[in-house]
Amino acid sequence: xxxxxxxxxxxxxxxxxxxxxxxxxxxxxxxxxxxxxxxxxxxxxxxxxxxxxxxxxxxxxxxxxxxxxxxxxxxxxxxxxxxxxxxxxxxxxxxxxxxxxxxxxxxxxxxxxxxxxxxxxxxxxxxxxxxxxxxxxxxxxxxxxxxxxxxxxxxxxxxxxxxxxxxxxxxxxxxxxxxxxxxxxxxxxxxxxxxxxxxxxxxxxxxxxxxxxxxxxxxxxxxxxxxxxxxxxxxxxxxxxxxxxxxxxxxxxxxxxxxxxxxxxxxxxxxxxxxxxxxxxxxxxxxxxxxxxxxxxxxxxxxxxxxxxxxxxxxxxxxxxxxxxxxxxxxxxxxxxxxxxxxxxxxxxxxxxxxxxxxxx
Amino acid sequence: xxxxxxxxxxxxxxxxxxxxxxxxxxxxxxxxxxxxxxxxxxxxxxxxxxxxxxxxxxxxxxxxxxxxxxxxxxxxxxxxxxxxxxxxxxxxxxxxxxxxxxxxxxxxxxxxxxxxxxxxxxxxxxxxxxxxxxxxxxxxxxxxxxxxxxxxxxxxxxxxxxxxxxxxxxxxxxxxxxxxxxxxxxxxxxxxxxxxxxxxxxxxxxxxxxxxxxxxxxxxxxxxxxxxxxxxxxxxxxxxxxxxxxxxxxxxxxxxxxxxxxxxxxxxxxxxxxxxxxxxxxxxxxxxxxxxxxxxxxxxxxxxxxxxx
Numbered sequence: 001x002x003x004x005x006x007x008x009x010x011x012x013x014x015x016x017x018x019x020x021x022x023x024x025x026x027x028x029x030x031x032x033x034x035x036x037x038x039x040x041x042x043x044x045x046x047x048x049x050x051x052x053x054x055x056x057x058x059x060x061x062x063x064x065x066x067x068x069x070x071x072x073x074x075x076x077x078x079x080x081x082x083x084x085x086x087x088x089x090x091x092x093x094x095x096x097x098x099x100x101x102x103x104x105x106x107x108x109x110x111x112x113x114x115x116x117x118x119x120x121x122x123x124x125x126x127x128x129x130x131x132x133x134x135x136x137x138x139x140x141x142x143x144x145x146x147x148x149x150x151x152x153x154x155x156x157x158x159x160x161x162x163x164x165x166x167x168x169x170x171x172x173x174x175x176x177x178x179x180x181x182x183x184x185x186x187x188x189x190x191x192x193x194x195x196x197x198x199x200x201x202x203x204x205x206x207x208x209x210x211x212x213x214x215x216x217x218x219x220x221x222x223x224x225x226x227x228x229x230x231x232x233x234x235x236x237x238x239x240x241x242x243x244x245x246x247x248x249x250x251x252x253x254x255x256x257x258x259x260x261x262x263x264x265x266x267x268x269x270x271x272x273x274x275x276x277x278x279x280x281x282x283x284x285x286x287x288x289x290x291x292x293x294x295x296x297x298x299x300x301x302x303x304x305x306x307x308x309x310x311x312x313x314x315x316x317x318x319x320x321x322x323x324x325x326x327x328x329x330x331x332x333x334x335x336x337x338x339x340x341x342x343x344x345x346x347x348x349x350x351x352x353x354x355x356x357x358x359x360x361x
Numbered sequence: 362x363x364x365x366x367x368x369x370x371x372x373x374x375x376x377x378x379x380x381x382x383x384x385x386x387x388x389x390x391x392x393x394x395x396x397x398x399x400x401x402x403x404x405x406x407x408x409x410x411x412x413x414x415x416x417x418x419x420x421x422x423x424x425x426x427x428x429x430x431x432x433x434x435x436x437x438x439x440x441x442x443x444x445x446x447x448x449x450x451x452x453x454x455x456x457x458x459x460x461x462x463x464x465x466x467x468x469x470x471x472x473x474x475x476x477x478x479x480x481x482x483x484x485x486x487x488x489x490x491x492x493x494x495x496x497x498x499x500x501x502x503x504x505x506x507x508x509x510x511x512x513x514x515x516x517x518x519x520x521x522x523x524x525x526x527x528x529x530x531x532x533x534x535x536x537x538x539x540x541x542x543x544x545x546x547x548x549x550x551x552x553x554x555x556x557x558x559x560x561x562x563x564x565x566x567x568x569x570x571x572x573x574x575x576x577x578x579x580x581x582x583x584x585x586x587x588x589x590x591x592x593x594x595x596x597x598x599x600x601x602x603x604x605x606x607x608x609x610x611x612x613x614x615x616x617x618x619x620x621x622x623x624x625x626x627x628x629x630x631x632x633x634x635x636x637x638x639x640x641x642x643x644x645x646x647x648x649x650x651x652x653x654x655x656x657x658x659x660x661x662x663x664x665x666x667x668x669x670x
Contacts, residue, residue, distance in 0.1 A: 038579035040475035188621040189629035195583040196574040205618035358628040
């Protein structure tokens, strides 16, 4: 055998080996995640990524996860989602409301790929939607806030005036006023999900306007940091932010996507995946409450726990009547409650919220 | 005077909002006065922010942190200089690339520092002076970087218009061929200007991660670099007006948040537009005089210098 023959045989062996290896590798499913912010936001995206890691841990070699961070909502997201679909991903999670139309558009062109869109309302045969009833967490937090405020003003750092955010504001207000009828909720909109500087400025403005409990629907720990430095209370958003505000954080509303992500990945691997709409809350553990601050009096903690358990077993309904709108009209009569459809499109404030609700996105 | 006490926290917040813009803008102003357009301000601010935060976390020294920020910003600016001044690449494209690079590099370096808060840089507290109602905290209770920002604006103004070196720099920016023929090193002077701009942008970024929101978060500048770039143009390259523009912008940003919190009946999206609109309108009105614009705008900005002969 001369050198050329040996080299040829070796080359063939390498190629054959590579092909064998790659057929083994193609047995793993690719699962994609599209994030609206950086994993380092320590909030919304951070928790989604923890969900992704749970998927990796649960399925090991059977899956390969990829993610793209800080994808702007709009045309750019369409490009990212399309590339993921074209690259052979079987299941793609798009984790922001603003990815809704791009997801649906790409899903039409890739009918064999499955999509899970967070916090949206458009579905298709291969597009599922999922969200967490964060407002249940807000309801628990609202009761604590109502009891802990001394100035009777709660400050809310709002991102965009979409129904999800409005639901949170309303749930907080209803809960706070149920234990303290004098509470007013002031809202400052920063028109972004993530900008620590602006979020901090909004918190400062709210505190300067009298708020002594700061809630937020934005993704960074900046408002809590401001609350800590100004000596007022705050509530962590999407994840436990007590590292930034050991004294100020009353508790946090934690988003827990692990179980849901593992479940849906399993469905894809088993071939049983179907489009659905999941809106889980405290009961399904999608929403959790972080440990309570030691400074909260025992009776308030008991009230919070009672509320949480009541929400879990259905005995407490946050949007059950009577509910008055900001203009004083009765929106929900005694004995009735708002159904999911109305909640999904909520675009009005309840009584107790100050200021006019801007037209949403 | 209890009537004005509510104003104090607002003014204090305005000062913190404006300071990063002042640093970035004054540095880039010097760069642009020498004829170089460095669009990488956002990237330089971010590497400055992460360098300052990392240094402060690891060493505990804020002075080292500020120096690290200046060095980081300066280093990125140096890379820009090599590409555009020595290799004569297009300045606009290189600047944009620098921004992208800075965003990515800072995110990479900052990965280990996410979720780790530090104490904010200490504010001045002179017994007696800081306690004066209203003016005390505003004039005597700021952190050192705020005072530095004012000093830098004054220094740059004095340097550009009252020293020979400043005149040479402006000459290089106005007509690099003429400056070269007189015997000045155009490329050398531009390198220095670019480095200064990078260092200042870095310190602007450091302000964000050390004082404004003492944490590291990816992309925490959130577009402030671009705002600084725009401020320079609308201020027609005059240092004093850059300061005015930065405070106007920062001021209205804060005031619109206060207006919302107070329940003002204007849509929040309109209020969010206000800082940009107002700053543009005011600066354009102030700088209407065309002859003065021509006097201050560097004529050779963005043009590649090819030494003739």
